[in-house]
Amino acid sequence: MYNRNLDIKGSGMTSQRTRNRLVQLLRNKGIEDEAVLHMISKVPRHLFVDEALSIRAYENNALPIGYGQTISQPYIVARMTELALKTELPLNKVLEVGTGSGYQAAVLAPFVKELHTVERIQPLYMSTKQLLRELGYRNIRAVLSDGSWGLAKEAPFDAIVVTAAPEQVPAALLEQLAEKGRLIIPVGQQGSAQALQVITRHTEQDYETHIYEPVQFVPLIRDTSTSSSTTS
Numbered sequence: 001m002y003n004r005n006l007d008i009k010g011s012g013m014t015s016q017r018t019r020n021r022l023v024q025l026l027r028n029k030g031i032e033d034e035a036v037l038h039m040i041s042k043v044p045r046h047l048f049v050d051e052a053l054s055i056r057a058y059e060n061n062a063l064p065i066g067y068g069q070t071i072s073q074p075y076i077v078a079r080m081t082e083l084a085l086k087t088e089l090p091l092n093k094v095l096e097v098g099t100g101s102g103y104q105a106a107v108l109a110p111f112v113k114e115l116h117t118v119e120r121i122q123p124l125y126m127s128t129k130q131l132l133r134e135l136g137y138r139n140i141r142a143v144l145s146d147g148s149w150g151l152a153k154e155a156p157f158d159a160i161v162v163t164a165a166p167e168q169v170p171a172a173l174l175e176q177l178a179e180k181g182r183l184i185i186p187v188g189q190q191g192s193a194q195a196l197q198v199i200t201r202h203t204e205q206d207y208e209t210h211i212y213e214p215v216q217f218v219p220l221i222r223d224t225s226t227s228s229s230t231t232s
């Protein structure tokens with residue numbers, strides 16, 4: 001899928017002009033962080049989808065990336081990035097759960113020191129890891145694993161961004177937040193109301209939840225083999 005010359009600059013429907021139109025749309029929809037909008041205008045989203053879909057890459061839509069998964073809508077990527085950056089903590093270590101196409105990781109990575117991103121579908125993990133390497137991202141570490149358990153060996157995290165929706169917030173993710181760290185996560189059932197939540201860890205035991213807008217994400221899947229191996 002990614003064996004092609006990486007045309008980062010793009011042309012026509014992937015050109016800077018088309019990207020700037022997307023940025024204006026996101027600004028109109030309420031994205032306020034200009035640094036995030038600038039990043040959206042720079043990251044070549046057309047390279048994160050199949051070539052046949054590249055002409056639709058700068059529409060504000062989710063698109064299929066295979067294996068029943070989708071690249072998130074640019075608006076929601078901008079929104080989650082903006083929410084992750086609204087913090088007093090320097091973002092030294094950040095975790096993304098649900099690597100998928102790698103697009104959210106590519107938009108977030110320039111703002112953080114070290115971004116760890118986990119994916120449970122092996123072919124997606126492999127192709128995205130290669131793409132991110134080819135695009136020159138040196139501070140993204142891709143890991144193949146079930147992110148509903150977080151990534152204990154790298155915890156604590158200054159922020160955790162989850163790009164698939166659990167029905168309930170996984171306890172491991174709360175535990176792996178640093179003090180003052182923030183968890184940005186869509187929560188809710190498939191096909192019914194999901195809401196974007198930001199949970200801040202004030203102190204060891206004190207968490208505060210803010211509920212933002214309704215969203216629609218693919219489900220966060222808990223791999224039963226992983227859970228049984230940790231519970232038995």
Ligand code: SAH
Binds near residue numbers: 105124147164221
């Ligand atoms: N951030 C991605 C969004 C991809 S969709 C992007 O910008 O393209 C969500 C992804 O989460 C899918 O690739 C799906 O396989 C992955 N996912 C779902 N449950 C997961 C889990 N428990 N652990 C890790 N990844 C998971």
